Amino acid sequence: MGRMTFVIRRLLLLIPTAVGVTIIAFFMIHLIPGDPAQTILGIHATPQKIALLHHQWGLDRPLADQYWLFMDRLVHGNLGQSLYYGVPVSGLITSRLPATLWLIIYAGVIAIVISVPLAMIAASRKDAVRDHIVRAVPLLGLGMPAFWLALILQSELAVKYRLFPVTGYGSGVIGHLHSMFLPSLTVAVALCPVVIRALRASMLNVLGADYVTTARAKGVPGPRLFVRHVLRNAIIPAVTVLGINIGFLIGGTLIVEQVFSIGGIGQLMIGSIFQRDFPVVQAVALVFGIMVVLVNLLTDVAYASLDPRVRFDR
Amino acid sequence: MRKRTALMNFLIAGSAVALLAGCGSSSSGSNNSSSSSGPVRGGNLVFANPQDAQSMDESTIFDNNSIWILEQIMQPLYTVTDNGKGVMPWLATGYTMSPDGLTYTFTLRKGVEFSNGKPMTSADVKWSLEQTMAAKAGWGYIDAAIKSVDAPNASTVVLHLKYKWAPLLADLSLFANGIVPNNYGGKTAAQFYQAPVGTGPFMWDYWHKGQGLKLVKNPHYWEPGKPYLNSITWTDVPSDNTRQLQVTSGQAQIDQFPAWATVSALKSTPSVNMTLFNSTETNYLAFNEKVKPFQDVNVRRAISLAINRPSLIKAVLFGNGKPANSLFPPQVPYYDPSTPGYQYNLAAAKAAMAKSSVPHGFTTTITIPSGNSDYATIATIVQSELKPLNIKVNVQTLDPNVANANFQAQKYDMSLTLWTMDIPDPDELATFGLDPTSGAKSFFTSYDNPTVVKDTHSAEQITTPSARQALYNIVQTDAAKDAFMAFLYYSPYPYVTSSNVRGFFVTPLGNYHMENVWLSK
Numbered sequence: 001m002g003r004m005t006f007v008i009r010r011l012l013l014l015i016p017t018a019v020g021v022t023i024i025a026f027f028m029i030h031l032i033p034g035d036p037a038q039t040i041l042g043i044h045a046t047p048q049k050i051a052l053l054h055h056q057w058g059l060d061r062p063l064a065d066q067y068w069l070f071m072d073r074l075v076h077g078n079l080g081q082s083l084y085y086g087v088p089v090s091g092l093i094t095s096r097l098p099a100t101l102w103l104i105i106y107a108g109v110i111a112i113v114i115s116v117p118l119a120m121i122a123a124s125r126k127d128a129v130r131d132h133i134v135r136a137v138p139l140l141g142l143g144m145p146a147f148w149l150a151l152i153l154q155s156e157l158a159v160k161y162r163l164f165p166v167t168g169y170g171s172g173v174i175g176h177l178h179s180m181f182l183p184s185l186t187v188a189v190a191l192c193p194v195v196i197r198a199l200r201a202s203m204l205n206v207l208g209a210d211y212v213t214t215a216r217a218k219g220v221p222g223p224r225l226f227v228r229h230v231l232r233n234a235i236i237p238a239v240t241v242l243g244i245n246i247g248f249l250i251g252g253t254l255i256v257e258q259v260f261s262i263g264g265i266g267q268l269m270i271g272s273i274f275q276r277d278f279p280v281v282q283a284v285a286l287v288f289g290i291m292v293v294l295v296n297l298l299t300d301v302a303y304a305s306l307d308p309r310v311r312f313d314r
Numbered sequence: 315m316r317k318r319t320a321l322m323n324f325l326i327a328g329s330a331v332a333l334l335a336g337c338g339s340s341s342s343g344s345n346n347s348s349s350s351s352g353p354v355r356g357g358n359l360v361f362a363n364p365q366d367a368q369s370m371d372e373s374t375i376f377d378n379n380s381i382w383i384l385e386q387i388m389q390p391l392y393t394v395t396d397n398g399k400g401v402m403p404w405l406a407t408g409y410t411m412s413p414d415g416l417t418y419t420f421t422l423r424k425g426v427e428f429s430n431g432k433p434m435t436s437a438d439v440k441w442s443l444e445q446t447m448a449a450k451a452g453w454g455y456i457d458a459a460i461k462s463v464d465a466p467n468a469s470t471v472v473l474h475l476k477y478k479w480a481p482l483l484a485d486l487s488l489f490a491n492g493i494v495p496n497n498y499g500g501k502t503a504a505q506f507y508q509a510p511v512g513t514g515p516f517m518w519d520y521w522h523k524g525q526g527l528k529l530v531k532n533p534h535y536w537e538p539g540k541p542y543l544n545s546i547t548w549t550d551v552p553s554d555n556t557r558q559l560q561v562t563s564g565q566a567q568i569d570q571f572p573a574w575a576t577v578s579a580l581k582s583t584p585s586v587n588m589t590l591f592n593s594t595e596t597n598y599l600a601f602n603e604k605v606k607p608f609q610d611v612n613v614r615r616a617i618s619l620a621i622n623r624p625s626l627i628k629a630v631l632f633g634n635g636k637p638a639n640s641l642f643p644p645q646v647p648y649y650d651p652s653t654p655g656y657q658y659n660l661a662a663a664k665a666a667m668a669k670s671s672v673p674h675g676f677t678t679t680i681t682i683p684s685g686n687s688d689y690a691t692i693a694t695i696v697q698s699e700l701k702p703l704n705i706k707v708n709v710q711t712l713d714p715n716v717a718n719a720n721f722q723a724q725k726y727d728m729s730l731t732l733w734t735m736d737i738p739d740p741d742e743l744a745t746f747g748l749d750p751t752s753g754a755k756s757f758f759t760s761y762d763n764p765t766v767v768k769d770t771h772s773a774e775q776i777t778t779p780s781a782r783q784a785l786y787n788i789v790q791t792d793a794a795k796d797a798f799m800a801f802l803y804y805s806p807y808p809y810v811t812s813s814n815v816r817g818f819f820v821t822p823l824g825n826y827h828m829e830n831v832w833l834s835k
Contacts, residue, residue, distance in 0.1 A: 034715030046753030
């Protein structure tokens with residue numbers, strides 16, 4: 001099977017996945033007690049006002065009808081209207097998705113930039129002091145709560161030294177790179193230990209391979225040996241680890257978005273759950289589902305591209 | 315015919331401001347002081363809010379974060395005075411009232427233009443009031459006394475009432491009665507409120523939902539020389555700590571509602587001013603009278619008497635509040651400081667309990683929303699303080715939406731709740747809290763004292779202030795003696811501002827006039 005056929009087949013698999021996500025998201029949010037009309041009206045809610053809003057939003061119709069209406073709109077490219085904001089859901093998502101994508105991609109890049117050299121240092125001499133340090137210190141990143149690390153970075157680098165803004169998404173590419181550095185670093189720090197360990201283990205494995213011994217015997221210098229022969233082969237398992245973790249990250253950027261006040265899709269999701277803004281929750285869940293599938297697809301494609309032994313039909 | 319002139323109205327407002335200057339609010343700095351060179355023009359002020367606005371539709375919105383922003387765009391005929399106890403002319407300059415009290419004729423301020431440059435006329439006022447009157451799922455009830463609105467000429471508006479209605483001016487000062495262009499300038503309501511137009515000091519720029527909402531200076535604003543700022547951006551910053559860091563780092567200039575735990579430290583932070591503005595926020599413990607044994611006044615009294623308010627204030631507000639003695643807060647007209655709301659007295663609590671239907675105690679539940687640390691603290695203290703009465707309290711923590719729904723459906727035993735005033739008149743609160751036939755069923759307690767209900771509605775139609783005061787004193791006393799809720803504490807509004815922010819002031823109703831704010835160099 002060619003690469004294109006593989007990609008198309010995987011993209012087609014998105015359809016049942018998306019339908020599954022809509023069913024789960026739709027019925028789960030409706031199972032949770034609570035009422036969007038009550039949220040919006042607050043203490044001024046009366047049965048009459050609630051009934052009026054329910055009728056206006058179609059929430060007085062049977063649940064199956066509401067789901068059918070949602071799907072009907074969806075196939076026509078309409079994600080519905082936010083009950084809370086009273087604006088199209090698609091607009092809310094498209095305005096917030098870039099911030100989350102920036103966060104995830106930027107964090108991924110920072111994680112790679114940190115992890116690759118550290119893994120190389122660790123693998124260059126197994127069980128040496130530097131190996132133990134590289135393996136142990138980044139583990140702190142796993143144990144450190146994101147909000148705490150974020151707070152330290154904000155206090156030191158943003159408030160004390162004023163190197164970065166405390167919060168926000170910035171504007172323009174340079175603005176985004178500047179403003180999103182601290183939040184992305186916060187996410188990356190949690191990602192690094194996993195990637196470093198995967199990469200180190202894989203490098204040690206490759207270092208013992210015959211072709212590396214041959215390259216050494218032929219007098220290939222150390223740094224070149226690492227970059228040209230070891231890294232390219234060792235990075236393959238690390239790509240899988242990174243891909244899986246980015247999948248988790250998509251659903252887990254909320255705290256970082258919250259602390260750094262980045263109006264991303266994670267923040268939208270949580271706010272909408274609290275407000276019982278059903279159409280937004282359904283749409284964001286759908287987007288999350290699609291993103292996870294796409295990241296997995298990209299991981300598979302990248303894996304196959306890096307390792308010619310991997311075939312697309314496996 | 316009684317006539318109140320513009321001069322008289324300004325005198326009332328002036329005395330209110332003077333009174334306020336005497337009462338003051340606590341602050342570490344003087345962010346209302348002006349420099350000798352006068353206000354500086356220009357600049358963008360960033361206002362960090364804990365929550366995003368929801369909608370700009372003034373006739374249907376109940377969310378404070380939206381209300382306080384839209385008030386910078388759309389203005390009513392009257393506005394609340396700085397002490398929160400009266401109104402002063404705003405887009406109207408005065409009114410006359412017919413002898414039967416059923417017709418009010420308002421004169422509109424000359425030279426007022428919308429931000430699109432079109433003059434404001436009586437047709438705009440008529441349209442605006444009629445839209446709010448028709449908002450059944452919104453604020454329509456606040457204008458329920460208005461029968462019809464006439465616009466006999468461009469600068470005169472006549473309101474015909476169904477019955478005599480004392481709170482009319484207070485009702486007209488509500489943001490929901492803000493003036494918008496006739497027929498929404500040819501747009502639908504939904505289109506109009508995506509980028510509303512008004513006569514206020516600022517006009518629409520953009521709203522990136524969940525990120526920021528920006529208003530820019532209205533070049534047609536009617537107050538000479540105002541506003542001073544070029545623009546204001548409200549940002550959505552849910553984390554208390556992040557808002558504080560933004561202000562201390564200079565990324566934002568105003569932090570709305572910092573955490574109580576940080577108030578003391580912020581008071582001694584040199585780069586900011588920590589101000590506690592007088593507010594109308596009152597916190598209560600509600601008893602559901604549909605559940606046994608809360609129909610028993612002695613049980614309610616016993617619980618009210620067993621709660622140590624100063625301890626609550628120390629634990630929750632870090633000392634920045636006052637014990638509540640009435641359903642009404644002190645910043646509301648007709649508040650009676652001598653109202654005998656129950657205060658901590660364990661011996662009296664035990665005596666009340668002994669007289670009750672459950673002298674040996676009972677088991678009950680206090681419901682609180684999750685994620686609210688203040689309420690969690692109060693619930694724990696109440697749980698502990700009711701032990702000497704042999705009342706075992708289970709704390710039930712629910713998702714905020716569910717907790718609210720259960721409260722309003724009266725599926726609770728005891729619940730914590732609060733109120734802030736929308737208008738400078740006690741009528742809305744009194745009806746909401748004391749009338750079981752209102753939509754709120756006496757603050758969702760089902761409390762029903764026919765005398766209190768009768769007096770509450772009588773006070774709506776008495777236009778003589780002294781007679782209204784006398785009646786509201788009786789209402790407050792009766793409600794306090796019945797202990798239909800335990801009145802817990804009055805809380806101020808905490809705000810942190812950068813030290814270069816000048817002229818920022820919050821009324822007890824929570825609104826602020828950003829046209830008076832400027833940034834010093």
